[in-house]
Amino acid sequence: MPDSAPLLRLSEVSVRFGGVSALADVDFCIEKGAVTALIGPNGAGKTTLLGVITGMVAAQHGRVELDGADITALAPHVRARQGVVRTFQNLEVFANMTVLENVMTGRHALVRYGVADSILRTPRFRAGERACREAALEKLEFVGLADKKDILAGELPYGSQRLLEMARAVAAEPRLLLLDEPAAGLNTQETKSLAALIARVRDELGITVGLVEHDMDLVMGISDAVTVLNFGTVLASGDPAQIQANPDVVAAYLGG
Amino acid sequence: MRPWHARNLSRAGLFAVALFMAPLFLPNEYYINILILGAINALIALGLNLLLGYAGQISLGHAAFFGLSAYATAYATTRLGLPIPAGMGLGVALSALVAWLIGMPTLRLKGHYLAMATLGFGIIVNIVMNETVDVTGGPSGFVGIPRLALFGFIFDSDRSYYYLTAGVLALAALFSLNLIDSRVGRALRAIHTSERAAQTAGVDIAGYKLFVFVLSAAFAGVAGVLYAHFLCFVAPSSFGFHFSVQLVVMVVLGGMASVWGAVAGAFFLTALPEALRGFEEVDILIYGAILVSCVMYMPMGMAGAASGLRRRLGRRRGGGAPGAPGSEEGGHAG
């Protein structure tokens, strides 16, 4: 039974870059506890929309609400602390840190000690580091990277780096996890594993997932809801079956 | 206490021992001066290393923070008659405060803009030092600064001053190591690698950059007050662009994300003019050559070369990638 209020609601969001309208009057919702996919042809505005949600892109008009609270004015790192975390299409792992350190960094906002504690090595520091490390290891086990914890992130194979970004993101224990083309560059086997992992994130960790993707098998297989974007406006919204049957959507993808 | 928690403490302790034993190897007492100045420079380099190597921000005006605190303590202990500890505190506080004021608008700027802004700031401060003759004594400098005395003990012998400075340096190194090895250090390294990813991890980028900038200015401030009460004389010529560049060279040469590298770079470049005595015409040329060669052939500096060597000798596990400066200091996740 879905909750009545959506976890994320975008209302009348418009974004312009110079003279180009990237998003025009977009309304978009993500329901709590579900996997919602955002699809659309290239240039439709999906990445821009992600940017508006995370606060990395400024909207000229519109509102972003997280669980009823207006977060439109909040800076990206503040939104992250509120529970909106994303992964990146062009991987942005911290290549000069180990796998474990990457995930511990993902947990930054949940670690509660300050500069003085760090310098003086207080008991609060030690407790905080221990808790952080344990939680990070747990998340690495969740994605299956625990055996690689001491390897430098930059040396991991591509598929593992994707998993690492996922682990880093869930380590923050977000309310909303936004995945930006997580299947890009993965083969069929890896994509299947990814689908299973996303399902586990939703079911075992209780995290709501927003997914921007091009891989239709992944999208239709794992999503509970799908929104289609085209030329910066919402074309259609519904469950996967409805979307696949929608003639406008088909037309948009085939061009014309 | 898990072993890795004590690691920084034992390293800093070994460092302190090495520093304390160094004078035994000197041919004569004159070289104690070099050691003292080297330690003072190393203090600044440590702070700049945190800024440049970890947070990835450039400052070409750090000599200004060094000079501001030196003049502040000079003025406070002579004209205002304040006790030396008060003057020193004032000096460090002034550097930190000015850094905070300058940092807030400046740290929003990107790489080369920040470099130019800090450079412009450094030059303005230097011009003011030269022109406000009533306060600073102008180009001929400020004389009559008292030698450092704490709790009634006057550090009038160079040896004693060296031990004090070395102790402060070892402590500062410990602070740096501890800081790097914590969520703060991880946040800094994250900012350096990918600001977007750092943001989504909840890191307040602007806040951390400002924090490191102010901290590095505070390190320079501590160095400045030690300098003023050692030489008992300060002049604007020591706090200009030339010195700011030397500081950057120390950090780059040492290896930009390495605490020990920064220290080594500082001592090396402090000793270099001594070695170049008689070669005054080429000292600027050599500085430039070192900087260029370092960036081209040894981008990870002496520390990088050292850890690369160790790797090739097979003693590092796994073999790190060339672009892994932090692995020496922070990568002990286990």
Added chain:
Amino acid sequence: MLAAAAQYLVSGLTVGATYGLTGLGFTMIFNTTGIINFAQGEFVMLGGMMSVFFRTWLGLDLFSAITLAVLATAVVGAAMERLTIRPIQGASPINLVIATIGVSILIRGAAMLVWGKDTFSLPPFGGTAPIAFAGAAVQPQSLWALAITLALLTALKLFFSTSIHGKAMLACSCQRKAASLMGISVARMSLFSFGLSGFTGAVGGAILAPITMTSYDVGMMLGLKGFAACILGGLGNPFGAAVGGLLIGIMESFGAGYVSSAYKDAFAFVVLLLLLFVRPSGLFGKAGVERV
């Protein structure tokens, strides 16, 4: 009153011409390669110093000495690109900045080694008889400086808009990848931009040398003020840089005249800092100068 103001205006414009040409050099390299070349000021220094020495060592007449000096500096610029910038092209921005700082120190060090620390001057181009203008005594050199600058700017404008090489450089500035896909050799444009910046910087140095003395270390201040000019006009806009230079020169001159001559050098930097804080895109600049 008016005479004093006119005097300040003229001297401000004169030195401003050099700042403008320096800023222009910064902009050209930045546009083509995205690098801020800290050694730009040294190109200006070399223009003046080499002119002096080709004249005294080789006994050339003023015009030939300057021409040779300017061409030689262009070669230095190109050499810098090829030897120190190209090999580390993919390096992080910090390393690139440090590399250009290193080269600037290297050039300054070499200048000190060759020419020592003395100051030198060039004879003025048009004689020393001042021309009266609104009560001010204008040195012919000032007119020459402005005329040469104007001529150079016009030539560059024509070059960028009509010649294929010029257009190629502009293409690189807008979209390097696209330019490269269109068959423009970005590497060669990079080399060319450094050479051209060396050329314009050296001209700036040569026209200034008769008015203010030149020596091995004038490069840094001139470079920084040129950068301020560049920011004032809007980084990325070559002619904005030229205008910015003139404005900085005038501000400095009036500041020194009416406020305090001791702080003369500080004016340009105060302006620079204020700009960077408040409006990094400058007067005419492309928007989107990156703030974090």
